[in-house]
Amino acid sequence: MFHDEAGPDWMGKAKRAARTLNATTRGARGAGHSVYVVLLRDRRRADPWGLYVGQTSRDPDLRFDQHKAGYKASGAARRFGLRLLPALTEHLNPMRAWEALDLEAALAEAFVAAGVPWVEGGH
Template sequence: MPRRAPTHHHHVYVVLLSDDVWNEPAFRAANPEHDILKPCLYVGMTGLDPDLRFDRHMAGIQANRFVLKYGVRLLPELYQVYNPMPYSAACEMEVELAIGLREAGYGVWQA
């Protein structure tokens, strides 16, 4: 029996956070170079569809506290090009995407 090629089903995703997240000391401390003209974001990685993962955050299921309290919507224009990918690549891309967005002036939380 031939082996099936593994399917890649992991994704990185980016959530727009409301500006009120800036009032959180931990968020401010993580983003000392934040350009106040750019939005605040959450960068994550999941084995689920990003839309489903966002819904789970907003329902409080395995939710990041900043997404639960300040999540507005997904920003697929910042991540769609990378998806889907293998688990190991998604782990690396989550960190790299967060670093790149932070270097571009965005306020970023990545757990």
């Protein structure tokens, strides 16, 4: 999928940035929400690789399928989404709804700070 096995040169930094975050409500009673990250690719961009960050009360795989089908979809995830990157969020999920909203934004900010050139979602 990537030009080389390592992927985009910023992927390692994105993984490290995601690992700096923690979910205080992970596995708590009522913890039914998740954050998820989608790998994006738009060949028209100078650096075609990016990340979309979202949160959901559904299974992240189902939510990704919904994006691709156009149901309540992010335009970026629908048009340029290739696959989920569960390794970036598995240490966080599941959590309570309020924390999923907070961590969605925090993940997007962490990815930008880590040098990911194109970050969508996170709001």
